[in-house]
Amino acid sequence: MKHAEALLIGGRAGVGKSTVALEVSALLRAARTAHTVLEGDLMGQVHPAPENDPHRAAITERNLTAVWANFAELGYRRLIYTNTVSVLPESAAMFERAMGADVRIIRVLLTASDTTTYGRLVGREIGSELDGEMANSVRKARLLDERSPADTIRVATDGRKVTDIAGEVLNATGW
Incomplete structure (x- = not known):
């Protein structure tokens, strides 16, 4: 593989972006994929x-x-990148500038219901940020739903095991 590839995992706060990315990484490590x-x-x-x-x-x-x-420089060509809005069209230019114009971009939008997300955020936000984080999460979910490009792969996370979600995400990459 000569060109770089970027798996962009986006989604609202509490959807599981980091958890899924780490599980995708575990699957790739098990397959000895750099x-x-x-x-x-x-x-x-x-x-x-x-x-x-x-x-x-x-x-x-x-x-x-x-x-x-x-x-x-060390020979890596595959990047797993998590960020709420990384799947939006304006992000592609940043990755092209940073990784090269021929970078292959795979967009995955993780989704979850407000109820599921709230339950996850309650476990994570133990300080004063819960209400603001939930309101922001709802707003970002709507924005992502409306503005994600047609080639974005949407993966629901409600009621699913992280291993199953990561397997679906990894299959979308062809890695």
């Missing part, structure tokens, strides 16, 4: 956000470009 995993949310974690980059897009892209260059 790959990398990046939590996209961490690529732009600066506070306060720069005035000229309020949504942290520029710092995220700079970090992705630098980290990917290191991976590519």
Whole structure:
């Protein structure tokens, strides 16, 4: 394989992006398939956000470009990347700039009902952030549903085992 491939796992807060990505990674490790995993949310974690980059897009892209260059130099060509909105059309340009114009992008949107998501967030958000996180999650779910490109693979996570979800996601890549 000469060109890079990026599996973008998007979805609302509480849908299981990180958990699924780590399980996909476990499946790939078991198959001895070289790959990398990046939590996209961490690529732009600066506070306060720069005035000229309020949504942290520029710092995220700079970090992705630098980290990917290191991976590519070592021969890696497959990236698993999680971020809520990574499946949206405007993200493709960032990955093309960071990984090369011929990068193959596989978009997977994980979905879950409000009830399922709330149950997951209650277990995760033990501080003062639960109400805001749930409201943001509902808003992002609607945005993702409306704006994800037609080639986005939608995978429901309600009531399913993470191993089954990860298997479905991995099958979508052809890896």
